[in-house]
Amino acid sequence: MRLSQSLIPTLKETPSDAQITSHRLMLRAGMIRQTASGIYAWLPTGHRVLSKIAQIVREEQDAAGAQEMLMPTIQSADLWRESGRYDAYGKEMLRITDRHERELLYGPTNEEMITVLVRDSIKSYRDLPQLPYHIQWKFRDEVRPRFGVLRGREFLMKDAYSFDVDYAAALIVYKKMMLAYMRTFQRLGITAIPMRADTGQIGGDLSHEFHVLAPTGESGVFYDAAFETGNALAETEIESFYEQMTTIYAATDEKHDTVLWDKIPDERRREGRGIEVGQIFYIGKKYSESMNFAMTGADGQKFFPEMGCYGIGISRLVGAIIEARHDDAGIIWPDAVAPFKAAILNLRQGDAATDGICETLHARLGADGLYDDRDERAGAKFADADLMGHPWQIIVGPRGAAKGQVELKRRATGERSELSVQDALAQVLG
Template identity: 75%
Template sequence: MRLSRSLIPTIKETPAEAQIVSHRLMLRAGLIRQQSSGIYAWLPAGLRVLHNIANIVRAEQTRAGAQEILMPTIQSADLWRESGRYDAYGPEMLRIRDRHDREMLYGPTNEEMLTAIMRDSVQSYRDLPQMLYQIQWKFRDEVRPRFGVLRGREFYMKDGYSFDLDYASAVSSYRRMMLSYMRIFRDMGVRAIPMRADTGPIGGDLSHEFHILAPTGESGVFYDKAFETIDLGNDTYSYENQADLDAFFDHMTSLYAATDEKHDTVAWSNIPEADRREGRGIEIGQIFYFGTKYSEKMGFAVVGPDGAKIHPEMGSYGIGVSRLTGAIIEASHDDAGIIWPDAVAPFHAAILNLRQGDATTDALCEQAYAGLGDAALYDDRPARAGEKFADADLMGHPWQIIIGPRGAANGMVELKRRRTGERAELSLEDTLAKVRG
């Protein structure tokens, strides 16, 4: 993408309404623009980040055996009355009426809708287990929307649901999702800490939150130092092996983490003081097991092998995709701007033309741009070099390919790594090879 033709409206000033780093940097880097309280438009670069995060989620969920679906954002109030949650959910639910005076709602979550879909589609135990997920916009009417996309009203979320015949199988699905989540966050280039959590309005008696460690995190967390080096490789644990899933979960719970607000006494007894680490965390996902809470209330049963009716055991699994964008920035930035992990960056590299109009410089920039295509943002603006450097640091591209007339005359470019600040003078061929990885 050529920056001269792009809608990436960077700003130098710190927006007065932005209280935290990620909100400030997302506005300044031209990723989002606020439309109303807690509701944002995602501009091209911001949307690319959302897509990159969502695609990492999709890839690992597919490996874990989940199937992607897409459900409506608007739901019937009758479904929520079946589960008993319509009146109990609280004012965070946006309740609306259509032109026929039917009560509807903008879905904050989808346990009821998917239970109804399964009730209409699955009748036999032979059709289970099933694991399904979607990535979709949701709405919760926060009383005080703040912190940009970390606490907005409309948000982009991955929500998944499992259906199993019995408790043991449901627990296996839960552990499968915990492993999938840990790999998802690893693949995004961030460190996540799982910790036991309250189930809240979702219900059930087993739940874990996942927190990204960030200096500006909203919760104090304690964790075992082993989380810093834990091996989640695909060869270490298999999704298809029950013993592997059990071993993984046992390893996680032996390293139990806790928030200082919740005073989890189990964690203090499990983590030796010498191995205990303290930090700040931002919640970016949560998983739940809640048994037959919804299948019983909504009349979803399958015929078992002996002809008896069985209410499937269920779990649900959420990841805040839009929230992750802000959380990653909170965990990875400096005074100059964002430092994107390679896997989620909107562009893998920025090409900085330091002498727009110089034939040799222009030609080498065009070669670099052709070599990287859509993975690069080509800063071809007739702007000062200092402005281009500042915007490249602000936007956080993992690599900067800096091309000026002196180096271009010899076919050389300067390559800068945003995270470390390391610079090297290389041929264009070697530069492209390094950037492509």
């Protein structure tokens, strides 16, 4: 993509309504624009990141055996009256009336809808287990939206729902999902820690929240340093993985247990802030019972399926990753989610040698390259590239161009090296 023809409006100054780092950087890097309180438009680079995160989440969900589908954003109030949550949910739910005075709502979550869809679609306990998911926009009319996409009213979420014949089977899915989540966050280039959590509105009695460590996080977190090493992930046998994840201490301040905490050796105790990027719940029969999802089991007895639900805040992750990975100059994207692998910086626009090399690079990098072909000075290009946080910068200046050389800069480390065009491409693409 050519920067001169892109809708990537970078800002030199910080818009006054952005207080926290990720929000400021997302606005300055031209990723998003606010269109109403807690509601954002995703401009091309922001949208690319969002899509890349969604794709990684999708791949890991699929690998865990979940099936992707898509439910609507608008739901009928009647659906929620069945579960009794229409009145219980309160003002956070955005209620809408259509032209026929029918009551609708913009879905804040999908337990009711999926329960009805599965209930009306499967015929026998032999059709269980089911594990559908979708990636869809949600709306929760937060009293106080803030922190940019970290607490918006409209947000993109992956939500999966499990239906099983009994508790044992439901628990296996719960464990699988925990593993899938840890793999997902690892692929996204961040450290997330599973912490025992309350179940809140959703209901049920077993739940973990996944927190990304960042100084600006909304929750206080306490954890054992063992989580920092990432060793647990090497363990892929599900039972021992789950055993490790749930025995090594980690809790948000709400669930903090000082007795257990005191048993951890001093040097392994870690206290910090976390951003919640996902949560998994075992919810049992709350919805299957309230929505009359009963089936006949192998023993001829009626039973209600055991459910679980599993969410990942995809739009929130964009902000969370930035909170965890930035410096004074801007964003430092993990390779896996960067909007572009590399920026091509033409330091002398209009110079035959630099133009030629840049065009070659641009052609070879394809969609992974952002060619800064603007008629700007070097300093402006460096500053914008650092701000946007591309993992690599290929700097093409007149001096090097004369020798057929370019400079390759790694954003995360600041390392630079002079290379031939081919070697630079090999490093970026390799």
